Amino acid sequence: MHPVELTFYKLVSKEIELTKFENWVYSETALEQTLSSDDYLEIISINYKTPSGLYEAQKVLSKYFSMGKYYEWSIRNVLCKIIEKPNDVHKYIEQCYDLYCAGFGFMDNLGLGYGLGLTCSDDFNGKVDDFYPQIIEEVKRVILWLDSGKIVITGHSGEYQGVEYHDNRNAKEKEPTGYKIQK
Incomplete structure (x- = not known):
């Protein structure tokens, strides 16, 4: 870069x-x-x-640099921090929920499955420890999608829908793993 x-x-x-x-x-x-x-x-x-x-x-x-690349860079930074597991890792896991709410639907497993649980908790450290090592697998899946082009962030603002991206994942890859959909 x-x-x-x-x-x-x-x-x-x-x-x-x-x-x-x-x-x-x-x-x-x-x-x-x-x-x-x-x-x-x-x-x-x-x-x-x-x-x-x-x-x-x-x-x-912004005329010289892609906002899509910026968002991808930002998401990768969050994911790398979760893998590194610094003392304040809870804030990076919570950011996954914020990213999901901002329109990055492919962050659903991390955002809803892990991040949402932390936003409602006072005991970050006890809860975070329970997430490992499973959360690492979810992080690696998202990184793989970005690396392989299954998720391509365009950076174009969809106004009310958040930042747009192309989702080239198959149906199996889109299934939730960190939470269950209520029917």
């Missing part, structure tokens, strides 16, 4: 503060080579101290 692209993704996901991003804009030589001269002038002219600074930067940079 191109370093400029990675920094853009970190900006969109708010993993980098706007002041640090501003300093990066003024010092990163690859940025000038990546953007057109007009867009480079625009990005260095943004007033990053205003509330609209983030929006304006995203508007310029």
Whole structure:
């Protein structure tokens, strides 16, 4: 992944503060080579101290980087954290529920089967330990779908339906495993 692209993704996901991003804009030589001269002038002219600074930067940079790739990168980061199991892993498992609610229906097993249970619990650690190692299998399934192109995130906003994606999974792969549908 191109370093400029990675920094853009970190900006969109708010993993980098706007002041640090501003300093990066003024010092990163690859940025000038990546953007057109007009867009480079625009990005260095943004007033990053205003509330609209983030929006304006995203508007310029989104011409160069796919939002579909951004969402895939973001989902992969969450999934990798669940595999790594840091002390605060519960927040990444909960994010699976948020992703499902945001329109990523292929996250149903992780979101509804695991994430929803944590959003209603005060005892994260006890419950999280019960999820392992089964949750790892679900995470690996989603990663496999992304790797194989069975899930392709277009990044186009479907307005009220969330971010659109192409679901090329077969019926068996779409069956819920982490929860049961009530009939």
